[in-house]
Amino acid sequence: MTDPMRVTRPIEISAASGLLTSTTVAEPSPDETAYDGGATYAKGDRAISTTLHWTWESASAGNSGNALPTAKAASNDYWLSVGPSNRWRMFDQLRDTVTTGASPLTIVVTPGQRVNALGLVKMIADQVEITATSVSGGGTVKSEIIGLQTRDVFGWLDFYTIPFEQVPSVVRYDIPMFSDAVITITLTRGGGDVSIGGLILGRYVDIGEVEVNPERDSQNFSTIGFNTWGDSVLTPRRTIPKTSQEVWTDKSRSRKLLRTLEELNAVPALWTGISDETDGNFEPLLIVGPYTRWTMRLNEAGQLVQQIDIREV
Numbered sequence: 001m002t003d004p005m006r007v008t009r010p011i012e013i014s015a016a017s018g019l020l021t022s023t024t025v026a027e028p029s030p031d032e033t034a035y036d037g038g039a040t041y042a043k044g045d046r047a048i049s050t051t052l053h054w055t056w057e058s059a060s061a062g063n064s065g066n067a068l069p070t071a072k073a074a075s076n077d078y079w080l081s082v083g084p085s086n087r088w089r090m091f092d093q094l095r096d097t098v099t100t101g102a103s104p105l106t107i108v109v110t111p112g113q114r115v116n117a118l119g120l121v122k123m124i125a126d127q128v129e130i131t132a133t134s135v136s137g138g139g140t141v142k143s144e145i146i147g148l149q150t151r152d153v154f155g156w157l158d159f160y161t162i163p164f165e166q167v168p169s170v171v172r173y174d175i176p177m178f179s180d181a182v183i184t185i186t187l188t189r190g191g192g193d194v195s196i197g198g199l200i201l202g203r204y205v206d207i208g209e210v211e212v213n214p215e216r217d218s219q220n221f222s223t224i225g226f227n228t229w230g231d232s233v234l235t236p237r238r239t240i241p242k243t244s245q246e247v248w249t250d251k252s253r254s255r256k257l258l259r260t261l262e263e264l265n266a267v268p269a270l271w272t273g274i275s276d277e278t279d280g281n282f283e284p285l286l287i288v289g290p291y292t293r294w295t296m297r298l299n300e301a302g303q304l305v306q307q308i309d310i311r312e313v
Helices: 086-091 156-161 251-263
Strands: 003-008 020-023 046-049 056-058 079-084 098-099 105-109 119-121 129-134 139-147 170-172 182-188 194-196 198-202 204-210 215-220 222-225 232-233 239-250 270-274 286-289 291-298 303-311
Touching: 003 098, 003 119, 046 086, 086 098, 098 291, 105 198, 119 182, 119 270, 119 286, 204 251, 204 303, 239 251, 239 286, 251 291, 251 303, 286 303
Parallel strands: none
Antiparallel strands: 003 204, 003 270, 020 105, 046 056, 056 079, 098 194, 105 182, 119 170, 119 198, 129 139, 129 182, 204 239, 215 239, 222 232, 239 303, 270 286, 291 303
16 A cells, blocks of 8 residues: 555644634533532532533542632542543544534634644544635635445445444545634534544644555453452453554655654644545554654665554553
């Protein structure tokens, strides 16, 4: 296979950055409860801060009059940090944390800078619509509707028995680069809620061409143990994907790539080895995470040969 590898460093979309113009996801969402200083919480009850947009879980029974921590991700004797509130989970750069809402779920983002890449990952929806408008561009500069329903059919029995599923991820590298662009994403589904694990906007960097035999691996954190009677005890936990790819490009890009390497040090970014979501290798080579190894060597033809290892967080 030979395909361009691209990496996109996400711009920060947070309450502090002010780039989220609007969303149909309420805060608190229907399954969330805003913290009430006069309430009593049982162990395991959850509450969110609508100021910090964060969720905590009560660490003890009869938890009353104990304020939430004053910083995100902080815990104390009464409250254990859980993660972002539902509205903000899609922006935390972790594919495993998911924003869920009623269909249609609409998100409007005003980046305030030139971006050309958009990634939508871990979706459950039948369709996603992407629209970009710009005053300087004269109005609508991009409009695309992408059907997400699919089936993996490998024979007549599959054709008649396999149910439809949803394409989980879509990446677009053709967002018009207007500095005043307003980008609207709408997810719809015929029945039930829709969800999205990550919305990533930024400017991509072309790393080079992925060579043959890229590798996809998975680090499984599930445990297999045995109790006193010898019965198996299986505890399912996350499986974290990893990829290892050899990427070739011309040596003239070496300075650009070295700057990119430094800028992405310990930064979760969007990496794609294939851009077409209909390709069978698209999802295995899509990672949202930091690189763990990035080596470069020159061959006799003046090509820069890179070995890039990436792992999700």
